[in-house]
Amino acid sequence: MKAMARCHELEPLLAERASGALAPAEEARVAVHLVGCAPCRAEAAAYAEALSIAMPRLAPVTDAELSSLAAAALAAIRPSERPARFLRWWLGAGLAATAAAAVALAPMVLRDRPSPGSVSSLRWEAPDPDALWRAAGPPIEDVDDEGDAGAPLFAAYDGAELS
């Protein structure tokens, strides 16, 4: 009964042992157990065989393969993303974005604001649609496509021959 309990306890370690995942202390503990336990030996062998068939070990990666990989990866990095240029691009883009944000936010920041004391007295009022319409100015006139009938770009669609 005690041996069975030990087997149950060690079963997870047998699976990990198949891929060499055990720490030395665990490895030694399992090895001692396997000497006297045929079922666990069979279980360990089955795990090892299944793993060796399903995922056979491949040849070690060579230095030549790593050098080839490094060269290929560096070559694949676009010129705009090469290190120094990349940093300069980000620096420039960051400055441009900051400047754009400053221009966009300036009217909001610089406009007249009510004094702190008067803020509490402000109330939201529903806008007057007619006033908004007048404030928007005259409507944009539709483009008269008929007036451009002679434009070469559209003439092709009318069956006319391009010059």
Next chain:
Amino acid sequence: MEAAPIHVATSDDYAERRTVRRSRSPESPDNAYDAALLRAFLGGDETAFTALVHRHGGLVLGIVRRYARDSDQARDLAQRVFLRALQATRRSVARGDVHVRAWLARIAVNLAKNAVRDSARRTQAALAHEREGSSSKAAEVLDAEAGLLLAERERQVSAAVLRLPRRQRQVLALRVDGGLSFREIAQALEIAEGNARVQYHHAMRRLQDALAAAEEES
């Protein structure tokens, strides 16, 4: 900064993987060294990138070439892994939050999965000549009929890997091909270490069942 020892996990010796596993942890100076290499690369030093590839290329190639058609495709996949990791890490370098190895592992296992999906085929046969010993068990069997049965068993068990649930396959690939510890696997996949172990055990059990089923059929 003095170069730290290169810890490249290879697939030639599981015992060696244990050594690699114990030498690495989230608090490891390896992360700081990787961060230094990244900063150097972003500062214009391309040799720093080469050093990063030499430090972690074994991990990446080990994972992706299992699913690659040939060595050229494996290199292309590995190259994409490094480029994507570079994109991901650039934002983190300034924060000092750099886990290059974990990112590489996660990207590699995902790209490898996509490679399988896109090509809809697993081409271990193409890499068979690169396997250890350059000979499969089936090829060693002189009897043709027994060889065919053995080859069919290998095919069935190998196919069982692709039928594994995504998380189980990821954990198995990172453990077997990447040589990562369960702690590193947990970090790479952003799951608990106990969960990584459970996924691994489920995967191993399924492979064992597949082997048993294949033997019954033969």
